[in-house]
Amino acid sequence: MFLKLRARSVNNVVKLSYRDIEDGELYDFELDLDTIEVKMPEVINSKIEINDTVGMTMKYPAASITDRMKDFENEVDLMTFFIVNCIDTIYDEDNVYVASEFSEAEIPEFLDGLDVMSFEKIRQFFESVPRLYHKIEYTNSIQSKRTIELTSLKDFFMWG
Numbered sequence: 001m002f003l004k005l006r007a008r009s010v011n012n013v014v015k016l017s018y019r020d021i022e023d024g025e026l027y028d029f030e031l032d033l034d035t036i037e038v039k040m041p042e043v044i045n046s047k048i049e050i051n052d053t054v055g056m057t058m059k060y061p062a063a064s065i066t067d068r069m070k071d072f073e074n075e076v077d078l079m080t081f082f083i084v085n086c087i088d089t090i091y092d093e094d095n096v097y098v099a100s101e102f103s104e105a106e107i108p109e110f111l112d113g114l115d116v117m118s119f120e121k122i123r124q125f126f127e128s129v130p131r132l133y134h135k136i137e138y139t140n141s142i143q144s145k146r147t148i149e150l151t152s153l154k155d156f157f158m159w160g
Contacts, residue, residue, distance in 0.1 A: 018148060023140045031134065036150075041128040046088075048121045050114060056099070058125045059088040080108055083122060 016029045049055040065085050072078040084107045087099040099107060136148040 053093040056090045
């Protein structure tokens with residue numbers, strides 16, 4: 001939706017620059033945002049069952065959380081941040097708790113108690129979120145055919 005808004009409000013064509021790692025040259029591309037695909041997964045399972053009585057439901061990450069990506073120095077803290085911000089509810093056999101009502105420390109503490117299988121289910125959820133996708137193919141100065149795959153919002157605006 002952000003790409004469509006950008007295309008209508010500013011311009012549907014963005015200019016991207018990419019430095020080829022093989023020949024070191026800088027290549028400029030124009031990309032029509034109206035041609036960008038959203039790859040939808042075949043199966044979306046937002047329910048993560050932790051055990052027979054406890055689980056959580058996940059929501060897709062908001063575009064606004066990408067603004068904070070630069071605040072994290074290591075991948076573990078970044079992944080924890082993403083997971084915490086994508087938990088919608090936590091439930092047990094008696095109640096459903098809205099994750100946003102917990103303190104900043106409580107959700108990471110909850111995550112610390114999860115087993116490997118629960119994190120595998122969380123990973124599978126993140127792999128199933130809809131993704132932006134566009135492929136650019138070009139031939140570099142040494143005649144090698146090259147492909148660039150754009151897969152995140154950041155890819156469409158942060159090159160240089």
